[in-house]
Amino acid sequence: DSGVTQTPKHLITATGQRVTLRCSPRSGDLSVYWYQQSLDQGLQFLIQYYNGEERAKGNILERFSAQQFPDLHSELNLSSLELGDSALYFCASSVSGAANTGELFFGEGSRLTVL
Amino acid sequence: GENVEQHPSTLSVQEGDSAVIKCTYSDSASNYFPWYKQELGKGPQLIIDIRSNVGEKKDQRIAVTLNKTAKHFSLHITETQPEDSAVYFCAAIADQGAQKLVFGQGTRLTINP
Numbered sequence: 001d002s003g004v005t006q007t008p009k010h011l012i013t014a015t016g017q018r019v020t021l022r023c024s025p026r027s028g029d030l031s032v033y034w035y036q037q038s039l040d041q042g043l044q045f046l047i048q049y050y051n052g053e054e055r056a057k058g059n060i061l062e063r064f065s066a067q068q069f070p071d072l073h074s075e076l077n078l079s080s081l082e083l084g085d086s087a088l089y090f091c092a093s094s095v096s097g098a099a100n101t102g103e104l105f106f107g108e109g110s111r112l113t114v115l
Numbered sequence: 116g117e118n119v120e121q122h123p124s125t126l127s128v129q130e131g132d133s134a135v136i137k138c139t140y141s142d143s144a145s146n147y148f149p150w151y152k153q154e155l156g157k158g159p160q161l162i163i164d165i166r167s168n169v170g171e172k173k174d175q176r177i178a179v180t181l182n183k184t185a186k187h188f189s190l191h192i193t194e195t196q197p198e199d200s201a202v203y204f205c206a207a208i209a210d211q212g213a214q215k216l217v218f219g220q221g222t223r224l225t226i227n228p
Contacts, residue, residue, distance in 0.1 A: 002158060033216075042121075042204060043159070043218040056215055090158055099216040100147035100208045106158030 003027065006091050006107035014115055018079040021110045025072055025093030031055070032074040033104060034066055037088040049074055050097040081114045088112075117142040119207050121219025129227050134195055136222045138205035139187040145207040148188050150179060153202040153221070162203075163190070192224075200226045 003026035013019055025032050034046040045058035049068035060066075063081075068074040078085060088111050092104040118141040128134045140148075146167035151159035165172045165179045165188065172179050176195075181188040188207075192199055205219040 002160070004158070035218075042220040045215050045217070048215075058215055092158070103149075103161040103164075104216065106151075106160065108156065108158050 002105040002107060004091060004093050004105050004107035006089075006110050008110055009108065010111050010113075012113045012115060013081060015081055015083060017081050017114075018077065019081065019112065021076040021078070021089050021091075021112070023074045023076070023091030023093075023107060025074070025091075026105050029093035029095050029105070030072065031094045031097055031099075032068055032072070033092040033094070033099070034060075034074070034076050035090040035092065035106075037090060037109070038086075041087075043090065046076070048099075055097055078112070081112075083114050086112055086114045117145060117207055117209065117215070117217040119205060119217050119219040121205050121222055123222060124220065125223045125225070127225045127227060128195055130195055130197060132195055134192045134199070134224055134226075136190045136203055136205070136224070137187060138189070138207075138219050139185075140207040140217075141186070142207070142209055143183075143186065144209040147208050148179070148181060149206050149216075150177075150190050151204045151206065151218075153204065155201075159204055195226045197226050197228060200224060 005024040030051045033048045035043040046060040048056040066076045088109045092106045121138045149164035152162045153159040178191045208216045
């Protein structure tokens with residue numbers, strides 16, 4: 001158990017809809033990272049928050065947004081969903097604001113299926 | 116930006132044999148190279164990492180080698196066991212832009228009993 005909690009574990013929805021994925025980082029971790037893992041694809045970095053502030057953006061679509069709340073949990077909002085958004089979405093957390101200073105702890109992911 | 120290529124995409128070895136997974140990176144400024152293992156239904160977990168100031172690092176049956184000149188690094192697993200079956204990801208990152216850990220495409224390793 002990494003200590004990172006993601007909900008929901010599975011989500012099935014229709015095209016055009018909006019969903020929210022939630023992540024609670026490990027106790028004490030200030031950074032939250034969101035990654036997308038599509039079928040046969042590696043882990044694509046979406047966005048990072050550190051202590052409530054956006055720290056870095058990757059290839060995140062404009063239809064997607066995220067935020068980190070004062071209690072450090074984070075939410076990833078996906079809107080106007082398309083079939084191609086079906087993927088496994090991972091949240092990871094770390095103590096520091098940089099991913100090269102130590103381990104990223106990943107949750108078990110939220111599997112999104114868009115029909 | 117950084118680009119990480121990983122090979123092979125699938126690897127099948129007999130239990131007890133060794134397995135090697137190779138990665139190349141594009142950004143010569145990259146100086147941190149972790150390896151993550153993803154078991155079925157789980158999130159990736161760090162198994163070993165190496166920084167650019169060393170050429171090799173070992174931890175029991177796993178080792179990582181780094182060739183900065185050629186910009187490639189490799190994961191070596193010796194005496195493979197069934198529990199080594201998983202998807203392995205390499206990654207690379209530089210100090211600048213140090214939030215964007217770039218992962219390879221992954222290698223599905225299967226250990227045959």
